[in-house]
Amino acid sequence: MSDSVDPMNPTEPLGQLQKPATAIPSMAQVSRERKPAASTVLQKIRTSQPRASRIPDAVFRVIIVLSAVSVFAIVVLVAWELIDKSRLSLHQFGIGFFYGHDWDPVNGSFGAMPFIYGTLVSSFLALLLAVPLSLGVAVYITEMCPQRLRAIISFLVELLAAIPSVIYGLWGIFVLAPLLREYVEPFLARTLGWTGFFSGPMYGLGMLAAGIIMAIMVVPIIASITREVLTAVPQNQREAVLALGATRWEMIRMGVLRNARIGIVGGIILGLGRALGETMAVTMVIGNRPEVAKSLFAPGYTMASVIANEFTEATGDLYLSALVEIGLALFLVTLIVNALARLLVWSITRGSPGRSHA
Amino acid sequence: MPDPVHISGTQEVGWFRRAADYLATGFVALAAVLVIVPLLAIFAYLVLKGVGSINISFLTQTPKPPGEAGGGMANAIVGTGLILAVSSLIGVPLGIGSGIYLAEYGRNRFGDLVRFTADVLNGVPSIVIGIAVYSLVVIPQKHFSAFSGGVALGIMMIPTVARATEEMLLMVPNVVREAAYGLGIPKWRTTLSISLRTASAGVITGCMLAFARVAGETAPLLFTAFGNQFWNLKLNQPTAALSLQVFTYAISPYDDWHKQAWAGALILILLIVGAVAAVRITTSRGMMKGA
Amino acid sequence: MGVGIEVRGLNAWYGKNQSLNSIDMTVAANHVTAVIGPSGCGKSTYVRCLNRMHETIPEARAEGSVKVGEMDVYGSGSDPVEVRRRIGMVFQKPNPFPTMSIYDNVAAGLKLNGFRNRKQMNELVERSLKLAALWEEVKDNLHKKSGASLSGGQQQRLCIARALAVEPEVLLMDEPASALDPISTSKIEELIFQLKQHYTVVIVTHNMQQAARVAEFTAFFLMGSLIEYDKTEKIFTTPADKRTEDYITGRFG
Numbered sequence: 001m002s003d004s005v006d007p008m009n010p011t012e013p014l015g016q017l018q019k020p021a022t023a024i025p026s027m028a029q030v031s032r033e034r035k036p037a038a039s040t041v042l043q044k045i046r047t048s049q050p051r052a053s054r055i056p057d058a059v060f061r062v063i064i065v066l067s068a069v070s071v072f073a074i075v076v077l078v079a080w081e082l083i084d085k086s087r088l089s090l091h092q093f094g095i096g097f098f099y100g101h102d103w104d105p106v107n108g109s110f111g112a113m114p115f116i117y118g119t120l121v122s123s124f125l126a127l128l129l130a131v132p133l134s135l136g137v138a139v140y141i142t143e144m145c146p147q148r149l150r151a152i153i154s155f156l157v158e159l160l161a162a163i164p165s166v167i168y169g170l171w172g173i174f175v176l177a178p179l180l181r182e183y184v185e186p187f188l189a190r191t192l193g194w195t196g197f198f199s200g201p202m203y204g205l206g207m208l209a210a211g212i213i214m215a216i217m218v219v220p221i222i223a224s225i226t227r228e229v230l231t232a233v234p235q236n237q238r239e240a241v242l243a244l245g246a247t248r249w250e251m252i253r254m255g256v257l258r259n260a261r262i263g264i265v266g267g268i269i270l271g272l273g274r275a276l277g278e279t280m281a282v283t284m285v286i287g288n289r290p291e292v293a294k295s296l297f298a299p300g301y302t303m304a305s306v307i308a309n310e311f312t313e314a315t316g317d318l319y320l321s322a323l324v325e326i327g328l329a330l331f332l333v334t335l336i337v338n339a340l341a342r343l344l345v346w347s348i349t350r351g352s353p354g355r356s357h358a
Numbered sequence: 359m360p361d362p363v364h365i366s367g368t369q370e371v372g373w374f375r376r377a378a379d380y381l382a383t384g385f386v387a388l389a390a391v392l393v394i395v396p397l398l399a400i401f402a403y404l405v406l407k408g409v410g411s412i413n414i415s416f417l418t419q420t421p422k423p424p425g426e427a428g429g430g431m432a433n434a435i436v437g438t439g440l441i442l443a444v445s446s447l448i449g450v451p452l453g454i455g456s457g458i459y460l461a462e463y464g465r466n467r468f469g470d471l472v473r474f475t476a477d478v479l480n481g482v483p484s485i486v487i488g489i490a491v492y493s494l495v496v497i498p499q500k501h502f503s504a505f506s507g508g509v510a511l512g513i514m515m516i517p518t519v520a521r522a523t524e525e526m527l528l529m530v531p532n533v534v535r536e537a538a539y540g541l542g543i544p545k546w547r548t549t550l551s552i553s554l555r556t557a558s559a560g561v562i563t564g565c566m567l568a569f570a571r572v573a574g575e576t577a578p579l580l581f582t583a584f585g586n587q588f589w590n591l592k593l594n595q596p597t598a599a600l601s602l603q604v605f606t607y608a609i610s611p612y613d614d615w616h617k618q619a620w621a622g623a624l625i626l627i628l629l630i631v632g633a634v635a636a637v638r639i640t641t642s643r644g645m646m647k648g649a
Numbered sequence: 650m651g652v653g654i655e656v657r658g659l660n661a662w663y664g665k666n667q668s669l670n671s672i673d674m675t676v677a678a679n680h681v682t683a684v685i686g687p688s689g690c691g692k693s694t695y696v697r698c699l700n701r702m703h704e705t706i707p708e709a710r711a712e713g714s715v716k717v718g719e720m721d722v723y724g725s726g727s728d729p730v731e732v733r734r735r736i737g738m739v740f741q742k743p744n745p746f747p748t749m750s751i752y753d754n755v756a757a758g759l760k761l762n763g764f765r766n767r768k769q770m771n772e773l774v775e776r777s778l779k780l781a782a783l784w785e786e787v788k789d790n791l792h793k794k795s796g797a798s799l800s801g802g803q804q805q806r807l808c809i810a811r812a813l814a815v816e817p818e819v820l821l822m823d824e825p826a827s828a829l830d831p832i833s834t835s836k837i838e839e840l841i842f843q844l845k846q847h848y849t850v851v852i853v854t855h856n857m858q859q860a861a862r863v864a865e866f867t868a869f870f871l872m873g874s875l876i877e878y879d880k881t882e883k884i885f886t887t888p889a890d891k892r893t894e895d896y897i898t899g900r901f902g
Contacts, residue, residue, distance in 0.1 A: 060546030064463060067455025068472045071520065074513055075475045078482065078490040085493050136389025144386060147707065153390060160397050162630060164574020166601050167623045170608045171400050174407075174616065216396050223393070236744040240808070242705060244758035244815060245734025247375055249382035254757065258748050277483025279577040284609060304485050304577070311489070311581050327489045331482060338481035371730045372763055 079331070086325035088317055097325060103290040103301075105310070110322040112329070114290035118207070118300035119330075122282060123275040125211030125296070126218055131268055133215070134222035135257075141223075142230045143252050154227070161220035169284030172213045177204035177285060180212075185297055200295045203287065208296040210286040214278055218271040225267030225345060229260040266344030273337040277330060279304040303330050401627075408624030411617045421587050421603075424612045431622050433589045434598040437504065438573065438629075440591065441583055441599055444508020445572060449515025450565050454554075456516065457523020457561070462549055480517035487513055488578035496582060504590070504597035507583030511575060515568035522564020526557035566637040570630045576601040600626045651849030652718030652818045653678040654699065659713035661691075661698050663706070668694045670874045672713070676866075681841060681850045683864035683881065685857060687901065690870040692853045696821050699851065700736035701729040717819055734762065737812035737848075741824040743804035745796030745811070751778075752791040754807055758815035773814055780847075781810035782840050802833025809840065813848075820844060822852040826859065838863050857897065861885055869893045 089097065093110060100111020141154050181204030188198040233256050241255035257264070287299020288309060303326050314320040415430050422429030456476065460469055487510050495506040530553045538548040554561065576599075579585070584596040585606060600622050607619035654676035661669035669691050676682050684692040697703040698711045701722060715722040722732050745754050755774045756764075764770055774791070778784040783806040787794070796807055805825060812820060822841070826834040841863050844850055854860050860867050861881060868878040869890075877884060877893045888894045895901055 057544050057546050060549070061463065064455050064459045067452050068459035068464065068469075070452055071456050071472055071479065071516055072475045074516070075479050075482075077494060078479075078487065081490045081493040082486065085489075133389045133393055136386045137393050140386040140390045144383060145390075153394070156394050156397055160393070162570065162634075163397075163400060164576070164601060164626065164630070166574065166576040166605050166608075167400065167404070167627060170604060170619055170623050171403060173608055174620075175399065175403055216393075219393055234744075236740060236742060237746070239702065239705070239740065240744040240746070240811075241757075241761075243700065243702060243733055243738040243740075244761060244811070245371075245730050245732075246761050247371070247379040247730055249379040250375065250761055252382075254746070254761070258746070261748075273481055277481075277485070279483065279485045280605060284605070304483060307485050307489065308577055308580055311492075312584070324489055324493075327486050331486045334481055334483055334486075335478060338478070342477060371728055375730075375761075375763070 082324060082328040082331055086321050086328050088321035089325040090321075092318065093322075097322070098329070101292065103306075105314070105319050105322075108318070110318070112303070112322075112326055114292055115301055115303040115306050115326060116329075117292045118286065118290075119276060119302040119304070122207060122210045122214060122286065122300065122302055123272060125207065126214035126275045127268065127272060129212065129215035130218045130222060130271060134219045134267075134271070135226055135264065137219070138223045138226035138230060139252060139257070142227055143256065144248075157220055157223055160216065161224075165217070165278065165280035166284075168213050168217055168281035172209055172281060172285040173205070176212065177209050180204045180209055184208075189297075196294050197296050200293070200297050202297050203299065205285050205287045205299060206297050207286065207293075207300045210282045210300065210302075211296070213281045213285055214275050217278060217281060218275050221274055222267045222271040225270060226260070226264050229263030229267070229345070230256055232263070233259045262347060263345050266341045266346075269337060269344065270341035273334050273341060276337065277304060277334050279308050283308050303327075404620065404624045404627060407617070407620035409621075411621035412624065416618065416621055420589060421618075424610065424615065427614055429618070431598075431600065431603050431618065431625070433586065434600045434603040434622065435625065437583070437586065437590065437598040438600040438626075440504050440593070440597060441507045441511060441579070442569065442573060444505055444593065445511035445515060446565075446569060448509060448512030449568060449572075450519055452512075453516045453519025453565070453568070454523050454561065456520040457527065458549060458554070460520065460524040461527035462545075462553070476517040476520050479513070483577075484510075484514060484575055485577040485580075488581055491578065492581045499594060501594070502582060502584035502596040503594045504583055505593040507579045507597065507599065508593075510578035510582045511572040514572050514575065514578070515565075518568035518571065519561075519564050522567070523554075523557070523561050526560035526564070527553055529560075530556045563637055566633055570633050573630050573633070574601055574626060576605050600629070651679045651845070651847065653849065654819060654851070655714070655716040656699075657714040659695070659698060659711065659715060661694050661703055661711040662709065663694075664708040668873050669698065669711070672875050674868060674875060674878055676849060676851060678849050679845055679847075680866060681845045681852060681864045682866040682868065683860035684851065684853045684868045684870060685855070685860050685896075686870035686876075687896065688855070689872075691873040692870045693823055694873075695870065696823055696851055696853050697738075699819070700738055700821060701732050702738065704729070734758070734815050735817050736819045736821060737815065737817035739805070739808050739812055739820070739822045739825045742828050743801060743808050745799070745804050745807050747795060747797035749796055750792045751787050751794055751796055751799070751807060754796040755810045755814050757811060762815060774810075777810040777814040780813050780844070781806045782836065782843075783807060783810055800833070802829050802836060805829060805833070805837060806840065809837075813844075817848070819849045819851065822850065824853050824855060827855065834859075857885070869896065871896070 089110065093100070097110065097112050098116060099113050100109065101113045102109045102111045103114055137153075137157055141150060141157075145153060181202050185198070185202040185204070185208070189202070192198050237255045237259055238251055241251045246254065282302050283305040286302065286305060288301055288305060289299040290301045290306070291298065293300070307323050307327055311320070311323055314323055415428055416432075417430060417435070418432045419428065419430035420433045421431070456472065460473060463469070464472060491506055491510040491513070495509055496502055499506065534552060534556065535548055538552050539545070543552070579599050579602050583599055583602065585602040586596045586598045590597045604619050604622040604626065607615040607622065610616070654674075656672055656674045656676075659669055659672040660667065672695060684695060686692045694703060699715055699717070699722065701711075703709050703711050711723070713723065717732075717736060720732065720735060721727055746757060749757065752774055755777050756770055759770055759773060775784060775788075778787065783803060786803060787799070796804070799807060805828075809825075826837045829837065838859065841850055841852065852860075852864065864881050866879070867881040867884045869876045869884060869888075869892075871892055877888060877890045879889070884893060885897060888897060
């Protein structure tokens with residue numbers, strides 16, 4: 001039984017699991033470390049095995065390999081479908097699609113800039129809020145928390161990851177948005193309205209709500225990776241700093257956070273990847289208006305939201321193709337971001353995934 | 359050897375450092391509180407607002423047209439079950455199969471590729487999967503269906519199940535396999551009856567995790583299962599699902615539907631939590647028995 | 650110049666297990682004192698109590714009186730942070746900071762204590778590295794090489810330089826050479842011999858020959874108690890207690 005959390009897939013409700021949660025990155029490293037003693041033995045035994053079992057073995061192997069191939073095939077299929085179905089739009093609009101400001105399907109103009117803006121701003125806002133909170137929680141759990149509380153608090157944080165997006169959205173519409181509208185936004189308008197980020201009509205729903213909800217959803221991911229990299233810092237580093245005459249916070253800063261910083265950045269990027277693809281909760285609270293506005297009170301629209309809202313009502317091939325193109329862009333961006341994150345987390349927790357099979 | 363010079367002397371620890379320490383401790387504890395508060399708030403609201411609307415009619419009736427009181431989400435509850443059944447039938451075998459490949463046959467370049475693609479699949483936004491399945495299944499079928507919804511969710515289950523299976527199989531010590539081979543047991547049998555059996559607790563947990571994760575998914579169902587106001591038990595017709603229904607009701611203008619959205623959400627979260635709890639109870643009991 | 654250490658009635662526990670029983674000891678200033686004994690006898694615990702590192706382990710505590718020079722380590726007004734600055738420690742396994750350059754490693758303690766003056770810091774870093782007999786080997790790469798890129802023996806000397814940079818009065822060493830090869834070990838032992846001019850050194854070692862080589866005084870611990878404490882010569886040639894004699898002659902340990 002282990003009480004660390006799978007950082008790459010932190011949707012483990014109810015905490016303690018029986019598997020030692022290690023991320024997919026670890027599989028590459030671990031599996032390469034297990035040298036094929038079995039297969040050499042197997043080779044020797046295979047040659048001495050009766051014919052009868054060779055066929056079932058071969059059949060089994062084929063089935064298993066097919067399963068593995070299917071995973072590969074699925075991803076290829078997904079990518080292919082996205083490219084294929086967006087061909088029309090790609091052809092029609094070219095690169096201008098991504099900086100066109102005008103999304104007016106009725107009149108046949110499809111500019112994706114408002115969605116890109118919305119996705120970036122909401123994700124950025126979410127990270128701005130989530131990163132300090134996640135780091136704080138992670139540091140609290142690993143370095144400062146009294147032993148008895150540790151299991152409970154880490155369990156609660158992981159539970160956040162188990163809540164489905166649509167339920168976050170529900171809560172966002174009926175609890176968070178009114179809260180923002182009645183108390184928070186007026187307060188922000190009074191105090192920080194001069195910056196231009198907190199002005200205009202206060203609906204409650206809008207970019208700010210979306211950023212806050214996404215921040216809550218992203219915290220468990222960043223927190224669990226951060227926890228893992230913090231725990232991986234050897235105890236002797238902490239002692240080295242303390243022995244020089246450091247306060248506890250200085251010890252954490254110099255001896256722990258500093259050593260873990262690469263992994264922490266990886267965790268943050270992974271959180272970004274999740275935020276970029278987040279659909280339901282955002283759709284429910286962002287207001288769904290394809291506009292670029294400076295104020296966080298204004299409604300916005302993200303790439304995932306426009307697909308969610310308009311896909312089933314898209315009239316005409318061009319419309320649908322434009323939406324699929326947005327989906328393709330989303331696919332590529334999250335692919336790159338996740339790959340980057342995995343690389344960083346790998347390098348600190350498991351050592352880099354080398355190519356050697358020695 | 360040079361003489362050390364006492365430059366820094368014997369000052370006390372400055373007030374600034376002490377203040378920074380206190381502030382940092384305070385901030386970090388505050389972060390923990392700020393993170394837990396929304397969690398508790400969400401659960402509290404789910405219970406407070408949802409419990410009131412859960413009654414027999416909610417659990418047994420289909421939705422009534424807007425404006426008419428009453429009605430329920432029975433079709434959505436059943437629909438979710440149907441879709442999840444399909445998705446498990448797809449996701450679990452493919453996931454376990456891939457996991458077996460990665461652990462037993464795949465310590466080579468192709469295995470690395472499969473592992474990488476499983477990772478990629480894990481990170482693809484669920485709505486994009488929905489688009490792909492729409493294109494691959496819904497268009498040829500010419501209608502929305504529970505089946506396509508199950509395919510979409512099944513695809514999403516594969517990486518989680520595969521990862522859990524591979525990890526657990528790798529934990530089975532090689533000596534166990536060698537003992538089996540030494541007895542003349544063929545590889546396929548060893549893998550299934552011995553390795554997988556030993557790893558079964560963790561594999562099942564992985565499956566339930568994947569299940570719990572996709573149970574709450576809405577985006578990919580938007581244009582695969584699509585939703586349905588009426589009963590449907592056929593795999594090739596649009597089907598209601600809890601998550602879809604909660605979404606539709608939540609964004610509607612009707613107060614009655616809002617209440618039902620909370621109730622549906624409560625049932626959904628209970629389903630998820632219950633699934634995971636059930637697994638942990640049965641596997642821990644199983645382990646105790648074997649011990 | 651180093652200061653003496655007065656220990657009176659020092660007791661230490663890990664949770665409910667008592668690991669030190671009422672230790673009384675006076676460590677001489679500007680001398681090297683070795684602490685020897687079989688595994689588990691409490692020698693590491695003892696040394697970690699001197700600079701209040703023992704209490705950083707959860708559920709561990711210590712009681713008693715430890716006076717380092719005029720500083721009352723366990724006194725009511727005493728601040729562990731200050732204590733640890735004034736008593737330096739070098740650990741068994743070298744632990745330089747891998748994300749920092751050699752210069753930054755040595756300067757780490759200085760930065761913590763609020764040192765800002767670049768010029769003075771440069772001087773102090775150079776001095777500390779010279780004190781640790783590492784300067785010649787790294788002076789061209791101070792900022793370019795990371796602390797972890799050095800060999801084991803060099804890393805340990807880097808840790809010694811780091812500890813010395815904050816100008817402690819006492820240097821505690823917990824089996825500093827046990828993870829090193831024989832050549833590095835002898836370099837460290839040479840170093841210790843020279844350091845005693847300026848510092849009071851307490852060194853824990855499981856290697857009796859090492860104690861005989863570097864220390865003027867030796868303390869023998871057994872099962873949490875101080876059995877015998879005397880000039881090294883005397884401990885090794887005519888020990889007063891039979892248990893000491895048994896350990897020295899290899900009857901157990």
